[in-house]
Amino acid sequence: MSKNADLHARRLAATPRGVGVLGDFFVERAENSLVWDVEGRRFIDFAAGIAVLNTGHRHPKVTAAVKAQLDAFSHTCYQVVPYEGYVRLAETLNEIVPITGPKKTAFFTTGAEAVENAVKVARAATGRSGIIAFSGAFHGRTLMGMALTGKVNPYKIGFGPMPADVYHAPFPIPMHGVTVADSIKALHTLFKADVDPKRVAAIILEPVQGEGGFYVAPTEFLVELRKICDEHGILLIADEIQTGFARTGKTFAMDHHGVKADLITMAKSLAGGFPLSALTGRAELMDAAAPGGLGGTYAGSPMAVAAALAVLDVIKEEKLNERAERLGAALKERLNSLKASVPQIADVRGLGFMVAVEFNKAGSHEPDADFAKKVQTEAMKRGLILLTCGVYSNVIRFLAPLTIEDAVFAEALDILDAAIKA
Template sequence: MTLTERKNAAISRGVGMMTQIYADRAENSEIWDKEGRRYIDFASGIAVVNTGHRHPRVIAAVKEQLDRFTHTCHQVVPYENYVHLAERLNAIVPGDFAKKTIFVTTGAEAVENAIKIARAATGRAAIIAFGGGFHGRTFMGMALTGKVAPYKIGFGPMPGDVFHAPFPVPLHGVSVEQSLATLKKLFAADVDPQRVAAIILEPVQGEGGFYPAPSAFMKALREICDQHGILLIADEVQTGFARTGKMFAMDHHEVAADLVTMAKSLAGGFPLAAVTGRAEVMDAPGPGGLGGTYGGNPLGIAAAHAVLDVIADEGLCDRANQLGSRLKQRLESLRDKVPEIVDIRGPGFMNAVEFNDATTKLPSADFTNKVRLIALDKGLILLTCGVHGNVIRFLSPITIQDNVFSEALDILEASLLKASAGR
């Protein structure tokens, strides 16, 4: 049996796979499969290895921790590294106020806990999220997520008291003013703002299509939250840790969220997530109300300390801006040759290109997937996203070598030209 046949026989089909590549080893921005074929990784495990596969400092930190202990459960026998990492996040998460932090294991778990904390702090139940947003596959995560397929199909009723408003995407006919007007209508028709505990959004939508939240929109949300006593939650699971050219995407705005969720690239490939927020808000749940057996695992904590050091010492925020600028310039140079391109966007190195059919002018998932498959055949791993499936998102490690990045851009250009020529 082939590996794919074994996978199909052994693993639930609900675990989707973007490729049939089975990794054997990886280094920085490159992956080699079981057959020895090399690929350039423009997925990074969905923005998990911003510091590259097996960064030497991350590996060294984890090895050192392995020689000490691997697990005690912080709620039973705590450890200093957990405390120190909380102190570091409290200092760097946007917001000029006292903060506190908790550690959990996954991004969805961070979101779930942020909702728990918001409800405990406000005494309210309702939550507002946005169309196109992605917040996880747990039940509350699914309820908050603004995309039905494939995340909600067949899983029955979602948790109640979750409401959705349209996210401002001018390309798709939704302005900041229209989004805010719909939110106002929501308060008038569906939910009293005095019942709303929190508004949650991604500062740059991830799975929804890499649409950045306009600063005017973020400022308006902050004002609405302050007016009604609502907490603002920034889901920075995909946007955090230098990906957008700043440590956090909220650093691009003049306002701060009350709670911030983090995961993915926090620990450079080890499962670790966090919620950081206003100290008085974070203290709302009683002792024992927050936590988890593996929350703040010592290996993940050690890796996260190394990740923060690498981002600072190697200037990865500046590096993200440089790489993103090169990528967007190359894509812009292809607009005349690839008429399917309708938008090129994204801050820092959280970039995307969106495609419409050249004839119908409608979103084209078929063309997008064709580009992905051609690139994969040439050795470049790409990810698609978007409500219409017509967006390619670029999530290469920020540590990618210059020569490998140039090679990847050449493959990307060739793939786009070949897909467009075959229309």
């Protein structure tokens, strides 16, 4: 039995099927945009740990920062014995997040925790309980995260009733027949039919939907949401967990729109592969929770904080915002060039290097999940790791490290081209 086959059999016996796994191989080592499995096969990583590795696998500066921190101390629990790195990272995020006025930041471990705590802060600050999210959204696998998530399969199946006072409105996707006007009208209908706006603490959305299909929120939509929130005293939460840290060509996706959120959640590429999430918000909102109301045993891990400080340096020093724009433009150009010969390509979209291609059955508006899966499978056979997404699983998203070498990127585009044509 091969090494991969042996490990696969052991995985099936030891771990639950609910932890879905894409690959049938096991990684042994990785470097920047490349991974090698236990049998020595090489793959180009266009998943990057699901948007976690904007600065690539094992960036030298991130690795050095973590090693230095490990030589000093690995854990104290910030709430017991604090450390300067936590404060310095909070100060840094407070300077760069697109929120108006004085800001404060708290750290956690996962994106779902950041979302949960955003809801806690919003409720504590407003004295209200209602939360509005959008169809197609993904906000985590915790109970509140599932409740906010606007996609049933596979995230909600079999997990029983969701937390109360969570509502959903349609996300504007013109190619699916939902305009900005439709979404705003649905919100006003929600206020008439389901929940008094004066009972709504917050509206949460992803500026670019992640699991939902990489649909970009139109600026007009965000402007209208800001107006609605201001009119009714509702807080606007931007979930930048997948969009943050140069992925879209700006440090945060909200920077594309000039619209300010009240609270912003971050995780994924914040710490270059180390578990860390953050919630930044207007200072008076973040101070609404009483001492002890926020935090966690591993929240703001010293090693993850050290990695995050290095990541922010790398983004600036290597001009990754600009690189994201160049890589994304080249990828979209290649995908668009295939439209004439591949009628299943329904749309190519994205901000920066947060790009997706959507497939429909040729000559129709019917989603073609089978075609997307075949492209993903064929690419994997040729050594390119891709992820699908979308409510109908008919979208392929591209999340390669922003530090990918030019030659490897060109190789990946050729593989992608061949996989789609195949």
